[in-house]
Amino acid sequence: xxxxxxHPSRVICKSGTSVKIExxxxxxxxxxxxxxxxxxxxxxxxxxxxxxxxxxxxxxxVEKDKFLINHASLTLSTLTVTSAHPEDSSFxxxxxxxxxxxxxxxxxxxxxxxxx
Amino acid sequence: xxxxxxxxxxxxxxxxxxxxxxxHSTISxxxxxxxxxxxxxxxxxxxxxxxxxxxxNEMASLIITEDRKSSTLILPHATxxxxxxxxxxxxxxxxxxxxxxxxxxxxLFVKA
Numbered sequence: 001x002x003x004x005x006x007h008p009s010r011v012i013c014k015s016g017t018s019v020k021i022e023x024x025x026x027x028x029x030x031x032x033x034x035x036x037x038x039x040x041x042x043x044x045x046x047x048x049x050x051x052x053x054x055x056x057x058x059x060x061x062v063e064k065d066k067f068l069i070n071h072a073s074l075t076l077s078t079l080t081v082t083s084a085h086p087e088d089s090s091f092x093x094x095x096x097x098x099x100x101x102x103x104x105x106x107x108x109x110x111x112x113x114x115x116x
Numbered sequence: 117x118x119x120x121x122x123x124x125x126x127x128x129x130x131x132x133x134x135x136x137x138x139x140h141s142t143i144s145x146x147x148x149x150x151x152x153x154x155x156x157x158x159x160x161x162x163x164x165x166x167x168x169x170x171x172x173n174e175m176a177s178l179i180i181t182e183d184r185k186s187s188t189l190i191l192p193h194a195t196x197x198x199x200x201x202x203x204x205x206x207x208x209x210x211x212x213x214x215x216x217x218x219x220x221x222x223x224l225f226v227k228a
Contacts, residue, residue: 006159032213043203044160044218049210057211093159095216104150105216107159 003027004096006108013084014116021079021111023094029074030096034105035067038091050077084115118219119143119206125223128198134191136222138204141185147207149180150216151189153200160203160218163189194226 003026013019023033031052036044048069049057056069066088068080077096081088095107121139128134140149150165164171164178166187171178177190191198203221207214 004159034216036218043201043220044154046215046217049213049215091157095159104162104165105152105160106162107152110157110159112157 004094004106004108006094006111008111009109010112010114012114012116015085016083019081019084019113021081021092021094021113023077023079023096023108025075025096025098025106028096028098030077030098031074033071033077033094033096035069035077035079036093036095038093038110044093047079052077081113084113086115089113089115117208118217119208120204120219122202122204122219122222124220125225127225127227128191128194130196130226130228131193134194134198134224134226136189136191136202136204136224137186138189139186140204140206143184143206145184149178149184149187150205150207151176151178152203152205153198154203154221155197155200163202194224196226196228198224199226200224 005024007022033050035047037047038044046059047062050069050071052071058064071077091110093110095105097103148165148167151163152160154160164176166178180187201221201223208217
């Protein structure tokens with residue numbers, strides 16, 4: 001089946017630094033990818049929709065200058081957490097549909113970000 | 117907001133069937149019902165989806181009521197590894213396409 005690879009799986013950084021998370025579709029092309037954030041014991045919250053070749057669409061309340069999304073190719077989307085603060089510590093997960101309208105989503109394995 | 121409601125948690129004995137209900141009373145005629153599960157600290161895993169007919173695959177069965185306002189996910193022989201949070205999802209239309217919005221899900225505990 002289709003595979004979505006997410007890297008890194010875990011990152012620890014100092015407050016004020018920026019962190020980049022990569023999401024790759026390994027055996028299919030994804031014009032759209034989705035980025036989620038999950039805090040402990042909570043559900044996944046959709047942050048933004050990444051669109052290949054155009055600007056990402058952010059959900060209400062998500063700062064686009066804080067969470068930079070780039071979808072430069074049909075197999076790669078990146079999320080950069082800029083000037084990270086401890087409150088940005090969370091589990092970040094990407095996902096992609098393999099193509100057709102009613103297909104399921106494939107999810108990456110997630111990135112645990114800890115900001116010290 | 118999510119378009120589904122599910123019980124917060126459920127218990128199931130190992131080897132028995134786990135029946136997880138979901139209400140989606142506002143579902144439109146052409147919207148699918150999707151089920152995913154998430155095991156701790158992992159990305160969600162797709163289980164099954166359906167429109168109006170019952171569906172079965174190697175993981176589970178999905179029973180959708182005739183009026184499509186509710187559905188039940190059935191794990192026929194639950195194992196300890198099925199302990200997870202199960203999400204029932206009806207996608208939400210957004211700018212440029214559909215979005216998968218997660219509700220709180222059902223935390224299933226499979227007990228030995």
